[in-house]
Amino acid sequence: MALVTTPRPGVKRFISVDFDLGALRTAGTRYWAFVTILLVGLTLGGLAWGNAMTQGGAAMAMRDAYPWGLWFTNYMYYVGLAAGGLVVYASVHLFGAEQFRPLSRLAVLLAGVFVMMALLGIITDMERPWRAVWMLLTPNPTSPFVYTGSAATLYMIVAFFDLWLLFTGKGGEKLAFRMTLIALPLAIYMHTTTAFVLSMNKSRELWNSAMMVPIFLTSATASGVAVLLIAAYILQHFGILKLTAKMFRSLSTLLATVIIIDLFMLFVEILSIFWPTSAKPGHTMRFSEFLTGRYAFAFVPVLVLGVTAFILLSRRSTRHLPRVQITASALYVIAVFMKRYSLMSMGFAINPLGQYAPPYAPSLTEGLLAIGILSLGMLIVTVSAKVLPLAVPEDEYGHGEALESGRLEPIADGATESG
Amino acid sequence: MNSWLVFLQSARLRSGVMKTLVLVGALVLLLPTATAFAGRSSTGLLAFYPCTQCHPVTIGADGEPTEPLPIDLEKHEIVLEVHDTLGTDERACLACHDDPTRNPGQLILPDGSLVEIMGDVSRVCQRCHFEEYSEWLVGIHGKGQPKCSAAGCHDPHTPSWIYIAALPPFQGTGLEIRVVSEREPFAPFAGPPVPAAVETPLWLTIASIVGAFISLSALGYLILGRFKR
Numbered sequence: 001m002a003l004v005t006t007p008r009p010g011v012k013r014f015i016s017v018d019f020d021l022g023a024l025r026t027a028g029t030r031y032w033a034f035v036t037i038l039l040v041g042l043t044l045g046g047l048a049w050g051n052a053m054t055q056g057g058a059a060m061a062m063r064d065a066y067p068w069g070l071w072f073t074n075y076m077y078y079v080g081l082a083a084g085g086l087v088v089y090a091s092v093h094l095f096g097a098e099q100f101r102p103l104s105r106l107a108v109l110l111a112g113v114f115v116m117m118a119l120l121g122i123i124t125d126m127e128r129p130w131r132a133v134w135m136l137l138t139p140n141p142t143s144p145f146v147y148t149g150s151a152a153t154l155y156m157i158v159a160f161f162d163l164w165l166l167f168t169g170k171g172g173e174k175l176a177f178r179m180t181l182i183a184l185p186l187a188i189y190m191h192t193t194t195a196f197v198l199s200m201n202k203s204r205e206l207w208n209s210a211m212m213v214p215i216f217l218t219s220a221t222a223s224g225v226a227v228l229l230i231a232a233y234i235l236q237h238f239g240i241l242k243l244t245a246k247m248f249r250s251l252s253t254l255l256a257t258v259i260i261i262d263l264f265m266l267f268v269e270i271l272s273i274f275w276p277t278s279a280k281p282g283h284t285m286r287f288s289e290f291l292t293g294r295y296a297f298a299f300v301p302v303l304v305l306g307v308t309a310f311i312l313l314s315r316r317s318t319r320h321l322p323r324v325q326i327t328a329s330a331l332y333v334i335a336v337f338m339k340r341y342s343l344m345s346m347g348f349a350i351n352p353l354g355q356y357a358p359p360y361a362p363s364l365t366e367g368l369l370a371i372g373i374l375s376l377g378m379l380i381v382t383v384s385a386k387v388l389p390l391a392v393p394e395d396e397y398g399h400g401e402a403l404e405s406g407r408l409e410p411i412a413d414g415a416t417e418s419g
Numbered sequence: 420m421n422s423w424l425v426f427l428q429s430a431r432l433r434s435g436v437m438k439t440l441v442l443v444g445a446l447v448l449l450l451p452t453a454t455a456f457a458g459r460s461s462t463g464l465l466a467f468y469p470c471t472q473c474h475p476v477t478i479g480a481d482g483e484p485t486e487p488l489p490i491d492l493e494k495h496e497i498v499l500e501v502h503d504t505l506g507t508d509e510r511a512c513l514a515c516h517d518d519p520t521r522n523p524g525q526l527i528l529p530d531g532s533l534v535e536i537m538g539d540v541s542r543v544c545q546r547c548h549f550e551e552y553s554e555w556l557v558g559i560h561g562k563g564q565p566k567c568s569a570a571g572c573h574d575p576h577t578p579s580w581i582y583i584a585a586l587p588p589f590q591g592t593g594l595e596i597r598v599v600s601e602r603e604p605f606a607p608f609a610g611p612p613v614p615a616a617v618e619t620p621l622w623l624t625i626a627s628i629v630g631a632f633i634s635l636s637a638l639g640y641l642i643l644g645r646f647k648r
Contacts, residue, residue: 029640029644030640030641030644033637033638033640033641034637036633036634036637037633037634037637037638040630040633040634040637041630043630044626047623047626048623051619051620055618058615058618059617059618060617061617063614064614303443304439304443307439307442308439311438311439363617364619364623364624364627365617368623368627
């Protein structure tokens with residue numbers, strides 16, 4: 001049984017993966033128009049990075065009051081979006097959720113690309129990026145950045161290695177299962193340490209809450225599943241993936257479940273902050289800025305969009321409708337970005353001395369850097385959709401169940417090159 | 420498009436929107452209702468008598484100081500923030516340290532007798548703050564805190580400063596916080612200095628405009644192409 005596609009004209013095999021470069025030659029003008037938009041974004045991002053390297057911090061809106069900026073918002077956001085891919089991938093291999101198997105390659109691709117985008121945010125924020133190596137050579141063990149940065153790097157490597165395994169079939173279901181056993185704890189570790197970057201700041205009262213960690217995990221999973229659902233619909237629309245309504249229904253049920261857990265966690269955190277006998281003045285004062293202060297424009301939509309998304313998905317009679325699923329997913333993806341932005345900037349808006357700083361707005365250079373990184377990520381996925389075999393061959397469906405029931409022997413190493 | 424309109428006009432969605440509005444409204448009403456203060460003060464020790472910072476005391480073999488503390492109020496320059504209502508210069512000091520020998524270690528009680536500075540100084544505070552003293556006696560003021568003298572929590576010279584003990588697992592000698600009266604609106608500190616302006620070169624702005632124009636053109640082609648198709 002061949003687990004890789006048979007080479008044909010225009011297909012180049014590299015590292016045992018078939019790259020269908022011929023598909024790019026036959027791509028339509030609308031595909032290239034979209035790629036042009038992404039290339040423009042990428043170019044602008046490159047120019048902005050050049051500007052940041054030559055001008056230094058003066059090109060950024062990050063000042064004494066805001067030592068972190070849009071890059072950190074995006075770091076938290078992209079790391080979270082990567083979670084959805086892993087949840088789906090892990091549920092196939094660990095829990096036998098076979099309905100998600102057709103999504104597994106896309107899910108892992110998105111996970112790897114999102115983490116890569118998160119790491120690029122850190123690299124481009126460094127005015128001397130070549131000094132990044134010193135973080136590896138002389139790490140400060142008390143800094144959570146050491147753990148989240150290294151976890152993200154490892155996670156990216158594991159995700160792309162997983163993707164390669166899925167394409168080539170090397171190691172079979174057994175190795176995929178083992179890789180999931182590595183990747184899932186690694187993902188939890190990565191999201192936990194990202195939350196620790198905030199929650200372990202004793203001087204920043206808004207962030208100094210243990211609830212930050214579970215909220216990070218649930219927000220990450222919800223937004224990740226939501227963005228995966230949207231991507232799956234787009235690829236199905238263009239005929240790249242063939243997915244069933246049952247799969248989308250399962251995915252939206254999973255999404256609704258994670259959203260309500262996420263909202264519940266947020267509610268518990270808000271209750272602890274405002275409850276008269278548990279409130280701490282610094283924390284309460286800062287959080288009030290979220291609800292009635294200068295950051296209400298960013299945080300109140302989080303509640304409105306989040307609750308709306310859940311209500312849309314909570315009705316069993318309409319949950320199966322694609323437009324409901326896409327709308328709810330889009331609302332939650334936006335809501336989580338707003339949450340990340342307000343969380344990052346509001347944490348700095350009142351400094352430890354109680355001094356108020358004007359709201360943070362990224363500079364043009366920071367904005368273009370973010371657009372450049374987003375364009376690069378979307379470009380990789382757009383080209384991969386044409387070139388890489390993202391569709392899971394139908395003969396792999398039910399592979400896990402068959403393996404579990406003993407109907408199918410695990411595929412031995414090296415048995416995949418027969419095609 | 421029609422299916423969208425039908426969906427938007429459907430009774431199910433309307434009821435969903437209503438539920439959203441009710442939930443969000445309830446959240447908005449619930450959240451800003453309370454601001455509160457919670458803190459744990461006092462160690463049971465007198466935290467605001469750092470006499471030995473300036474007057475080091477050596478204990479002799481008999482367990483008594485080898486050299487007694489000097490007796491006078493000179494050089495005790497303390498800026499009073501709240502207790503400045505007691506008067507100016509030495510008069511403010513004598514409001515409490517009213518010992519004929521000018522011994523700062525002696526404080527005067529309501530009945531005119533003297534009490535050691537390390538003794539029960541709460542009764543000194545009682546002379547003016549009799550309501551708080553009564554509440555403290557019956558356990559209302561300082562509820563939940565270790566029972567100790569007033570100076571175990573308050574700085575006697577500026578009572579709005581309160582000593583907070585470091586609770587386990589934190590290390591250190593604790594910290595002081597300043598209580599703001601509920602009647603007094605919170606006044607934040609002055610903002611930090613105005614940050615330097617962001618430097619964006621003109622070429623990058625022009626490149627952005629050109630890039631936006633190209634992207635919008637391509638986007639327009641994508642959208643129009645969809646309709647033509």
